[in-house]
Each structure stands twice: as C-alpha cells, then as structure tokens.
Amino acid sequence: MSYIKNIKFNYFQVLNNYTNGEGNPTAFSMTDWADTIDKKTLLKKHIELSKCLAKIEYISHFEISDIWKVRLHRLAEYNIPQTSKNGEDAEDVELQEDEYLGYDCNLIYDETNGIAMIQRSKYSLSIERIEELLNKTSFLKDRFITIKPIMNSNNINKLIQNGKKIEISFANITNAIPETKSPLASIINSFFKLKGVAGNVTIGVGRGKDVQVVKENNKEKIIKTERFLGKKETIQLIDDIRSNPDIVTRGIVTLRDEEDTNVEVVDLFDDVFIDIIQFQLEQRKTLGIEYVMNEMIQTYEEKKGKILISLKSDK
Incomplete structure (x- = not known):
C-alpha cells in the first residue's frame, strides 16, 4: 500500500567567504568539494560534528543542467524506536557498536548560480550542521562557507x-x-x-x-x-x-x-523561497534517491527564474 508524503524544501545561496574579510563572497564550488571528498575517501564515512555524527551518503553530478545531487545523513544513537508485533511485547531496535539510525537530508546544488535546494525536516541535519560539515571537509583553509536563505x-x-x-x-x-x-x-x-x-x-x-x-x-x-x-x-x-x-x-x-x-x-524565518513536494511512497520503504532528486530538479527549474530575479535585485 502506498501513501503520500509532503516534504518541505528551502532555497539557499552557498558562498565562499574570505577569512581575512577581503574580497567579495563567491559561489561555492561543489566540483572542488566533491574532488576533495573523493581524494580523502570521505564518502560514506562517519564525520564527527559539534552536536552529532554525519555521513555523506551520495554525490552525483547531473551534467545536462550542471546540478549536483547530494544525500547526507544525520546519525542518531538516542531515542531509538521499538519494533512491535501484534500480541507481543515491543522490543528495542538493537544497534551494533558502529551502527546508527540514519536520517536523510537531500539537496541539489546549481553550481552555475550558487543556489542550493535543501530538504528540511525535524530529524535531519540542520542548516548549521550542513554548513559545519562543508567547512570541516573543505580544502579551502583561507575561506569559510556560509549557507544563506534566499528571500523574496x-x-x-x-x-x-x-x-x-x-x-x-x-x-x-x-x-x-x-x-x-x-x-x-x-x-x-x-x-x-x-x-x-x-x-x-x-x-x-x-x-x-x-x-x-x-x-x-x-x-x-x-x-x-x-x-x-x-x-x-x-x-x-x-x-x-x-x-x-x-x-x-x-x-x-x-x-x-x-x-x-x-x-x-x-x-523572518518563514518569508523565504520554499517549495513543498508531494511524494508517493510504499509503506516500510524509504524515499529513493533518484526519485526525490528528479522531482527536486524539476521543481527547481520551474522556480529558478524568480529566484535569480530576486538575487539580482538584492545586489
């Protein structure tokens, strides 16, 4: 049996800022970042952040529109749910020593325009933790990365x-x-x-x-x-x-x-560019990467013109 799930997405600028304060911010290069992740073999590895563990689960480049597709996980070992069978006592989900629950965060990034579309949910990585993850894994030590909401x-x-x-x-x-x-x-x-x-x-x-x-x-x-x-x-x-x-x-x-x-x-926290996409999911199944990414890209392409006009008028 399938059901409909509504997922909220926000739009952001991802910028490189010089640590010495000189020079204007530039669009974040995910091409360079992905190369660094590959060279340091950080893909699918657990990365320690200030308030949680994270994992870069998936990176792919959609060459036709120069859009990057990324799935991140926030790893959890607290508030573990239980399994429940009809007529039996509920049982804790037992995790192995190096095993965690993974809450996904899907994002796409338009490198040409420096615009990210990021999934928002209660249990996934917050924008602050994504920002921390990018800075911790970046090779640009003379710059820091910021993720800035895009307002109309x-x-x-x-x-x-x-x-x-x-x-x-x-x-x-x-x-x-x-x-x-x-x-x-x-x-x-x-x-x-x-x-x-x-x-x-x-x-x-x-x-x-x-x-x-x-x-x-x-x-x-x-x-x-x-x-x-x-x-x-x-x-x-x-x-x-x-x-x-x-x-x-x-x-x-x-x-x-x-x-x-x-x-x-x-x-001020709500007055930004957002989209809510309806996904059809099968019970007991997670959201497929290609399914969610394709829907995100289609939605972003429909809104990109308005976002670019707004960014241009802010300068």
Whole structure:
C-alpha cells in the first residue's frame, strides 16, 4: 500500500567567504568539494560534528543542467524506536557498536548560480550542521562557507518602506557570538554579559531625523539628516537573524499601511523561497534517491527564474 508524503524544501545561496574579510563572497564550488571528498575517501564515512555524527551518503553530478545531487545523513544513537508485533511485547531496535539510525537530508546544488535546494525536516541535519560539515571537509583553509536563505526581494522592499517594529526573541544564550554584519551580535552579547540566557528586544523603526551641530565660519550650524534603516542594513539584519537560529528563536516585523492603518506581521524565518513536494511512497520503504532528486530538479527549474530575479535585485 502506498501513501503520500509532503516534504518541505528551502532555497539557499552557498558562498565562499574570505577569512581575512577581503574580497567579495563567491559561489561555492561543489566540483572542488566533491574532488576533495573523493581524494580523502570521505564518502560514506562517519564525520564527527559539534552536536552529532554525519555521513555523506551520495554525490552525483547531473551534467545536462550542471546540478549536483547530494544525500547526507544525520546519525542518531538516542531515542531509538521499538519494533512491535501484534500480541507481543515491543522490543528495542538493537544497534551494533558502529551502527546508527540514519536520517536523510537531500539537496541539489546549481553550481552555475550558487543556489542550493535543501530538504528540511525535524530529524535531519540542520542548516548549521550542513554548513559545519562543508567547512570541516573543505580544502579551502583561507575561506569559510556560509549557507544563506534566499528571500523574496519584493518582501525586503516592503519591510524597508513599511516596517514599523522589529521584535527579536533570544534563548539558549550560553556564549558570546562572533561579530555580525549588523549590531545583532552586540545585542546578544549584552544579554550574555548580564548573565541572561533568554530575552526579547523590540525595536521601533521608521523614518526620523538626526540633528548634528557643526561649526562653519565660527558659527554653529544645525544640520538635519533623515534617519532610517536602509536596504543594506535591513538585509544584513535579516541575514544575521537567520544565521543564528540556535539563539534567535523569533524574528517578527510589523508592517503598517498608513492609508488604512491595517497591520501586517512578517515572520523572518518563514518569508523565504520554499517549495513543498508531494511524494508517493510504499509503506516500510524509504524515499529513493533518484526519485526525490528528479522531482527536486524539476521543481527547481520551474522556480529558478524568480529566484535569480530576486538575487539580482538584492545586489
């Protein structure tokens, strides 16, 4: 008997960033990465990450459209399920010493445009762990790899023009975090210095005036300049919020239409390019690699044009 399963996919940019801060980020080369995995014989090997074990299960290149197909596993040895037979006691699933449960994460990568389509699920590798895996296995020691969600540019413009209030919630603040492009790190690290482990910040935004007094020809002159959160600063703040999901648990922007005073709320964690694909599975069977990859490629090709337009307008 078969059944339908809905699986969510998000779209990301995968970028190489120079550790010294010089130079602009470039698209991640999965061709070079795959060569490294092959040379180091890391395919199907267990790789230790900071919070779990992972495994690169499958890598393949679809030459027609220059798309890479990858399956990763998060390996689990906790919360092991039980088997249950009718009329009998349930029994634990017994794993051998070097055996784990594997939760798959399927992704495709358009190397020409630096765009990844990644499966999201509760038990698979998180984006942070995938990022860690890429950096740990990369041969480029002078650069670090980041995975950045792709947001609809129309929504960014809406946030800039009509944003009235930004609400950010924090949790699990156990350490100071590295400097971010926006002042987000300063806010989080202030909570850490005050021994806080959680908190909320509400920032009222909009257009105001900065007043500066300067001397000109021995006379004081008052200069007023417009003060607002610009496009660059907005994008930086959104990127930083989404790059720290272990700490930032909520990012909400309240918009207001001045004409009718209606209020709209935008969740920064949801306001990104996503797709949900329906798969038909047989009971007691896992999702076949070629089946899922082909469906992902077809869906991506249909949306690629819109994503490229959004990325172009963000520059």
